Amino acid sequence: MKVYADNAATTRMRASALAAYAEAAENYYGNPSSLHSDGQEAKSLLEECREQIATLLGAKPKEILFTSGGSEADNQAILSAAHLGKLKGKTKIVSTAIEHHAVLHTLSKLKREGFDVVLLPVGTDGIVKLSDLERALDDNTCLVSVMFANNEIGTIQPVEEIGKLCRERKILFHTDAVQAVGHTEVNVEKIGCDYLALSAHKFGGPKGVGALYTRQGAPLYPLIEGGAQERGKRAGTEDLPAIKAMAVAMNEAVETLPETQKKLTYLRNKLIAGLEKVPHCALNGDRDRRLPGNVSFCFEGIEGESLLLLLDDKGISASSGSACTSGSLDPSHVLLAIGRVHDVAHGSLRLTLGPDNTEEEIDYMIQEVPKVVGYLRNMSPVWRDLQQGKRQYIL
């Protein structure tokens, strides 16, 4: 059996999006900046897409900027808010320890430039505490950046409450909603954010395209100079086929959201219940306040990369936060932030479901994952020590 369970990494393109991509590439090849009718037809389609995406987010069309994806959108939002902050003499930025690297690395860069960057901890549930955030905010704060949902453990942050705290203090609020859009309800008015980043390939659209919502009036400076496209905020000819496919995929994801959420929540809970029967393992992140398709576990006594390779042999595509899969010596910063010690964090497994996954596939994973874990534990000196009492179980 072949099971694709790495939908948080990327998704298969929806058939409707793929067809829309081909159709736009074939028929709307004109440059939206050109004056002739080919160009103007392309321009109309571009603006239709912008309007559709804006409507789906509860935003105005002119608040939507098309980008190359979530990372660019995160970078531009944070750097723009920081730039204005610096002009006003406000140089504090508050974020969390579990953000995506697109946010964390941008913040590191700002820190090197003199910004005071505060990364709030999260609880063992993988959720930031509002009281911690409230305490961190002061008159010097120019930006709060908190992700909507975490990419590794799927935990959903209290973005609406955060938005309220920021609005009361007139502090700009950016949320990386790359994992949330198309997977849970996302509305910029409800959140009360000033910036929101999204990426098409996380909800069945193509790779290399995304969008940044910027509330009217919030600062926005270009990262890429060289043209008047996107109202001067991003130079470069727009990738219209990709943008059209993103709009189609997003529309379908949002329209089918209630049924997808219901199905995935059921499949997720079944998978969690099945894997929890493995001794000495633990679910990462809050059980309920998590994305409908996210399952993340740590298994004691084994290492994640070998687990992924063996699962791949069984036809299961999964992911892990072990050091060996990241190319560094340290396991995932998210797992460390929720209090998993190194020894245990190395043995993590992330299975992320999408609308294409079936119950048969869940049953297959419930059957195969414990076998592979057992096989690896059998050759693990750590597991032997645990079983012989020479080492204390952590999970």
Place this chain on the structure above:
Amino acid sequence: MSLYSEKVMDHFRNPRNVGVIEDADGVGEVGNAKCGDIMKMYIKVENDILVDVKFETFGCGSAIASSSMATEMIKGKPLKEALLLTNKAVTETLDGLPAHKLHCSVLAEEAVQAAVRDYYQRNNIPYDEKDFPALDHAHDTHGEDGQ
């Protein structure tokens, strides 16, 4: 997956000499769980020949493959010859490892030397520290807080 050579994948999927020798004459354990890899090597010695070798590994695909290959390369060999096993030889026999995985083959070399030294120590056989170059530096201190 194409991250690893066919040979690495073969030794990872079908590791040779996995397990424990209950009455081992020497045991070497290197690495630590915090860093994500531990190798444990068990040896049985008769007339200075490694008549049996077994291993247990907690680690990634290349760590398991490196241990498996190392046991295959030293089994049946005289002790002195086993001590000459280098991480380079393990890597080459595996048809190469990705650069960031080379430390796995180093671990295999260390595990072999640790097991042989343990055998010497248990039997009060005098030895020269120079014959155990891999054990000079402590692998298990790397990455305490990452780099």
